[in-house]
Amino acid sequence: MLSLERRAVDSRAMQWASPLLALVLTIITGMGIFMALGKDPVEGLTFFFLTPLSDKHGWAELGLKMAPLLLCAAGLTICYRAKLWNIGAEGHFLMGALWASVVALQLGGQSGPWVLPLVLIAGMVAGAVWALLAGLLKTQFHCNEILTTIMLNYIALNLLLYAVHGPLKDPYGFGFPQSEMFAASALLPKLIPETRLHIGLLFGLLAAVAVGVLFARTFIGFQLKVLGQDERAAAFAGFPAKRLTLLAFILAGGLAGLAGASEVTGPLGQLVPQVSPGYGYTAIIVVFLGRMQAVGIVLAAALLALTFMGGEMLQIAMALPKAITGLFQGLLLFYLLTCDAFIHYRIRIRRAPKAVAGEA
Amino acid sequence: MDSVLITNVLAATVVAGTPLLLVALGELVCERSGVLNLGQEGMMLMGAVIGFIAATSTGSLSMGVLAAMLGGVLMAMLFALMAITLAANQYAAGLALTIFGIGLSSFVGAGFVGQSIDGFDKIAIPLLSDIPVIGQVLFNQDLLVYGSLLIFALVFCFLKYSRGGLILRAVGESPEAANANGLKVLPVRYMAVAFGGAMAGLAGAYLSLAYTPMWTENMTAGRGWIALALVVFATWKPERVLLGAYLFGAASILHLVLQGLGWNSSTELLAMLPYVVTIIVLVLLSWNPARTRLNTPLSIGQPYRPSK
Numbered sequence: 113m114l115s116l117e118r119r120a121v122d123s124r125a126m127q128w129a130s131p132l133l134a135l136v137l138t139i140i141t142g143m144g145i146f147m148a149l150g151k152d153p154v155e156g157l158t159f160f161f162l163t164p165l166s167d168k169h170g171w172a173e174l175g176l177k178m179a180p181l182l183l184c185a186a187g188l189t190i191c192y193r194a195k196l197w198n199i200g201a202e203g204h205f206l207m208g209a210l211w212a213s214v215v216a217l218q219l220g221g222q223s224g225p226w227v228l229p230l231v232l233i234a235g236m237v238a239g240a241v242w243a244l245l246a247g248l249l250k251t252q253f254h255c256n257e258i259l260t261t262i263m264l265n266y267i268a269l270n271l272l273l274y275a276v277h278g279p280l281k282d283p284y285g286f287g288f289p290q291s292e293m294f295a296a297s298a299l300l301p302k303l304i305p306e307t308r309l310h311i312g313l314l315f316g317l318l319a320a321v322a323v324g325v326l327f328a329r330t331f332i333g334f335q336l337k338v339l340g341q342d343e344r345a346a347a348f349a350g351f352p353a354k355r356l357t358l359l360a361f362i363l364a365g366g367l368a369g370l371a372g373a374s375e376v377t378g379p380l381g382q383l384v385p386q387v388s389p390g391y392g393y394t395a396i397i398v399v400f401l402g403r404m405q406a407v408g409i410v411l412a413a414a415l416l417a418l419t420f421m422g423g424e425m426l427q428i429a430m431a432l433p434k435a436i437t438g439l440f441q442g443l444l445l446f447y448l449l450t451c452d453a454f455i456h457y458r459i460r461i462r463r464a465p466k467a468v469a470g471e472a
Numbered sequence: 473m474d475s476v477l478i479t480n481v482l483a484a485t486v487v488a489g490t491p492l493l494l495v496a497l498g499e500l501v502c503e504r505s506g507v508l509n510l511g512q513e514g515m516m517l518m519g520a521v522i523g524f525i526a527a528t529s530t531g532s533l534s535m536g537v538l539a540a541m542l543g544g545v546l547m548a549m550l551f552a553l554m555a556i557t558l559a560a561n562q563y564a565a566g567l568a569l570t571i572f573g574i575g576l577s578s579f580v581g582a583g584f585v586g587q588s589i590d591g592f593d594k595i596a597i598p599l600l601s602d603i604p605v606i607g608q609v610l611f612n613q614d615l616l617v618y619g620s621l622l623i624f625a626l627v628f629c630f631l632k633y634s635r636g637g638l639i640l641r642a643v644g645e646s647p648e649a650a651n652a653n654g655l656k657v658l659p660v661r662y663m664a665v666a667f668g669g670a671m672a673g674l675a676g677a678y679l680s681l682a683y684t685p686m687w688t689e690n691m692t693a694g695r696g697w698i699a700l701a702l703v704v705f706a707t708w709k710p711e712r713v714l715l716g717a718y719l720f721g722a723a724s725i726l727h728l729v730l731q732g733l734g735w736n737s738s739t740e741l742l743a744m745l746p747y748v749v750t751i752i753v754l755v756l757l758s759w760n761p762a763r764t765r766l767n768t769p770l771s772i773g774q775p776y777r778p779s780k
């Protein structure tokens with residue numbers, strides 16, 4: 113008989129093996145899905161994981177999609193380490209994109225090196241304010257942050273839709289709900305010429321490193337960790353729980369807001385309704401898969417960025433629905449949590465206890 | 473406002489509140505057993521897509537409803553495997569279920585977007601439906617609305633008067649004490665989670681087979697999350713879930729009413745209303761943490777592993 117038994121010490125090996133195991137299980141399930149759809153599984157996996165990266169442009173696109181995932185995931189890591197269940201990166205991202213666009217359009221005719229920083233700061237502030245709202249609802253009114261951040265995501269999306277259908281709508285845009293194109297002074301410089309990759313990727317990598325340093329080297333990081341592991345110990349040590357909570361939300365919001373700002377000033381160059389294919393939600397998977405560590409997050413962001421490209425590739429090459437991206441991401445997270453159970457537990461094979469003689 | 477308008481608004485409120493009522497009742501039972509399942513949105517979406525596919529391919533709406541409930545239960549079992557058997561963090565497992573459900577439902581339903589179906593018709597109950605206002609609001613609705621009221625009555629009586637309800641609450645308040653008294657904690661929790669899945673699936677089917685008889689990606693639009701807030705609002709009491717579901721239902725059709733009254737505001741701004749209302753309600757309810765703690769099932773969110 114199989115039974116679960118709590119390990120005396122959490123398994124460090126399993127901590128890092130779990131994401132790999134989850135990926136393997138996802139791939140096996142993926143092959144099953146391809147076969148069920150009557151497609152060649154090897155061909156399907158090749159189109160999903162390899163074909164998108166077959167040239168320079170593919171790698172540039174990977175970096176392009178990693179940038180927002182890294183920024184959002186770095187911010188969420190701060191919250192999750194402190195056990196603050198911020199699901200609002202999508203909303204922070206959208207508000208960042210919206211207000212960066214407002215500023216970029218306001219400064220339309222201006223040129224000068226100060227335009228772009230202002231636009232990016234506007235995005236960061238907008239994201240931070242949006243996150244701070246959820247933080248204050250938690251610290252002042254004890255509202256569950258999962259519910260408030262989800263609601264704020266929907267509100268942010270509707271605000272953005274209102275903006276592109278109303279005040280920010282390009283009057284010469286043939287009726288499409290989108291803003292005018294930004295002036296060149298409000299666009300992020302390219303990282304690799306002739307591709308779409310911009311310096312937003314550097315922001316993302318920097319954010320991942322900064323969060324790594326925050327938790328490895330600073331007192332604030334230590335306080336946040338303690339707050340997450342044992343709230344009462346944090347209170348006993350006199351750590352300012354409310355201020356730490358608000359700080360975690362502000363940082364998460366600022367980083368996700370920067371991601372939104374980078375998206376509109378980078379590859380898009382204007383505000384459109386579909387500014388995010390769900391980066392803020394996918395970033396949650398990045399954080400868990402990346403074990404809340406800088407290196408892990410970078411690797412996980414690369415893998416999940418690839419799932420967006422793989423989905424598009426399968427749509428073009430094999431006429432499969434693009435939604436396969438979401439399916440792969442969901443499977444990955446599901447398997448990851450299942451495998452994570454074995455960090456704390458191990459399977460024991462036990463013989464069923466024999467009936468005691470004399471009983472019954 | 474004339475009485476015709478009032479009647480129409482109230483009837484639309486009941487319709488809009490029905491999916492919320494169903495999913496919130498399921499979650500209420502689940503939470504009363506001590507399990508917080510944040511996967512409602514994912515289970516609802518699966519219910520909506522499976523119900524729609526089953527109904528279009530068999531031509532039978534009741535087959536659609538059955539399949540949707542079964543789909544919801546299967547999804548719930550995935551959650552139970554993680555959160556109950558493997559004692560994973562319930563927040564993370566529920567989130568995973570929602571993300572998985574969003575992906576899987578979009579994938580499965582991709583070929584069905586844009587199709588429509590003849591959904592449930594309204595059935596007027598003789599005599600009762602002739603009562604002014606109330607007759608049209610409560611007794612001229614579709615079969616699933618009547619079903620949701622029946623389920624409400626059953627859940628209410630189950631929790632309040634039955635031995636099973638007592639066991640469920642005991643498990644939710646103190647699994648250790650329940651276990652010591654010979655109650656099987658994990659099977660009870662499995663059943664509660666399964667019921668939650670069936671209700672979420674049914675709520676999803678209500679959306680895709682009655683409310684707007686078609687399938688679109690993410691058509692639940694956060695209703696699964698609103699239902700979670702609704703359970704908090706109801707302080708885990710079914711009669712307040714009923715009231716709350718219709719209040720939230722009213723908030724979600726308010727934009728139609730305002731537009732009907734000649735308000736010329738943007739659709740997008742008015743579409744924010746249910747979410748804003750949810751936050752306001754959460755604030756009003758949660759500002760006194762002592763009161764919330766008083767009503768919350770004690771063991772909620774904590775995995776339980778019987779020590780042998």
